[in-house]
Amino acid sequence: MTNTEVLDDYLESYLKENNIIESREEGLKRxxxxxxxxxxxxxxxxAVSDENNYKGKDISCLLIPFGSYGLGGYIRDADIDIVLICPLMVKRKDFFELFPKTLHQLPAIRGxxxxxxxxxxxxxxxxxxxxxxxxxxxxxxxDTCKASMDGPRVNRFIKNQIKDEQHVYIFQRGLQCIKHWATMRQMYNKPIGYLNGSSWTLLLLKTYMDVRNTPQLTIYHLICSFFNKWKDWPWPTPVLLTRDIPGENNQRLEYRNLPDFTDAVMPIVTPCYPVSSAAPNVTKATLKIMTREFERAAVILEGRADPKDTIRKLFNPVEYFKRYHDFITIITSSTTQSSYETWQRKMPNIIPQLVQMIEKSPDLKCIQPIIKPKLITLNYRTNEARKALEMGMSVDEAKQLDLNGQFNPGTVNLIYFFIGIQTESSCQCLDISDYVESFEKLLHSRRTKYDDDVRWYVAALKRKKVKDIVFYNA
Structure with a gap:
């Protein structure tokens, strides 16, 4: 058995033993x-026929799975993405009113x-x-239907590129490896400035198209080629999966004329009309983080270490508490559940704009937005304690203020987003006050009449304080 075959065996064993991929029983459940x-x-x-009085008319619809499940490259606990394709006689109103009732008739299948x-x-x-x-x-x-067609169309495009049956299996396992690696290395999040499953898939497909004629292609060879390719890619050169960019009526588009890619840092062009950017929120800072991780992975896979140790090192989780001493912490506080849920969704899309502002500083060596926020709901007794919590003080510090404050009990929901920063050795103090002021104005501009209870505070916190927050009730 060759070394690459041994590594393939270890990769597959790792995915199974660590529950990254589903068991046969779980797959059958899906x-x-x-x-x-x-x-x-x-x-x-x-139900549609009865609702609209379509007597005697046959309504044909089609359910098509797409995304990672449709490709067979999903990891455990992933959602199943499905598109319901209907003829003209089925209205959007029918879907939203009648399809949920159909789902309620299904027997409960957990997980x-x-x-x-x-x-x-x-x-x-x-x-x-x-x-x-x-x-x-x-x-x-x-337009909404056109957007919903993109995922299934891209899936079909990808499948068309992988004709060899054995290559299908290799691509699926390779995709599972890349997704798990990106998750463990804190880079699986499109809104906050990294990539999501679709964009990681497109990068892997581009890699596969380069190596698909390799005799006896292996999973190891595919992912090795992946890391080597993207560590050296001359960004912002666009990633194209087609020889020509497809436009309407089979027209060929020029990349420089695509509005979605103006000033794009990591341009990945989706392969089907209408094309879009698969990585719209990547900043120079997050691209630097990803490139560094590509380099790290390439070095590990090309090393001479024991195969089992190689795989373990590749998938080691990143420990950002060791990497950074200082953090910018964005605290979003609210008193209603609706605001709490809304701003959990909104904040990741806004944070890249703060990163883009700060990364311009010449005193900054590295900046890394952390993909997973910390969510805490706390009770307070006084206004002073609530304000302290909203400004990043610890629970113990807030309790001290409870002793002498104005009694006004309540509950506050806190969302903490962290950005690790590392300054140049010559920097004595990184002044980001202007950037923070601009960011706070941006946040206030996104406020609606439904979230008057929302407040924001941007704090500079040391590693220990951040750890106390992250591991509170963990």
Missing amino acids: EKVLSLLNVTLSNFTR VEIDVSFVRLRENSIDQNIDLLDNRYLKGIH
Whole structure:
């Protein structure tokens, strides 16, 4: 057995032993969910027919899984992304009012989350063998439906590139390795400035297209090529998966004319019309982090260490408390559940703008937004204690203020986002006050009439204080 075959065996063993990939039983559970969905689809079409008085008309719809599940490259506990493709006679209103009732008829199957999107084509019926890559199906449909078609179309494009049956398996396992690696190294988050499953998949596909003619391709060879390719990629040179960028009516587009890519730091062009940016929130700082991680992985995989040790090192979790002494902490506080949930979704999309401001500083050596926020809900007795918590003080410090403050008990929800920073050795003090002021104005501009209870505070905290917050009630 060759060294690469040994590494393949260790990679697969690692994924199974560490529950990164599902067991056969768990996979069968997912297949059962899809089977049940397809069986109950007739209930939905019957309900649509009754609701709209479509007597005697046959309504054909189609459920298609896409995303990582559709490719077979998903990791454990991932959602199943499905698109419901319907003919013109099925309205969006029908989907939102009648399809949930269909889902409620399904027997409860725990542990499987499903994300269903809706597409209404301008067709009288849906061919069960529909060619998703045929652009004519996009003509005249609603923009939301057009966006929902992108995932399934990209999936079909990817499958078309991988013809060899053994290569399909290699690509699936390689994708699982890359996704787990990106998760462990804190880079699996598109909104906050890294990449998501779709963009990691496209980078792996680009790598595969380079090496697919390699005799006896292995998982190890594929992921090795992946890290070597992207550590040296001359960004912002765009990543293209097609020879020409597809436009409407089979036109060829020029990259320089694509508005989505103006000033793009890590341009990855999706392969199907209408094209978009697969990595829109990447900043110079997060690209630097990812490039450093590509380099680290390439060195590990090309080393002479024991194969088992090589795989362990590759997937070691990053410890940002060892990497950074100083952190910028963005604290979002609220008193209502709706604001708490809304700003958990909003904040990751806004933080890259603060990173972009700070990374301009010549005194900054490295800046890394941490992908996972800390969520804490606390009771307080006084206004002073609440304000202390909102400004990053510890629970113990806030309790001291409770002793002498104005009694006004309540509950506060706190969302902490952390950005690790490292300054140049010559820097005595990093002044980011202007950036913080601009960022706070930006946050206030995103406020709506529904979240008057929301407050923000940006604090500079040392490692110990951040650890106390992160591990509070952990």
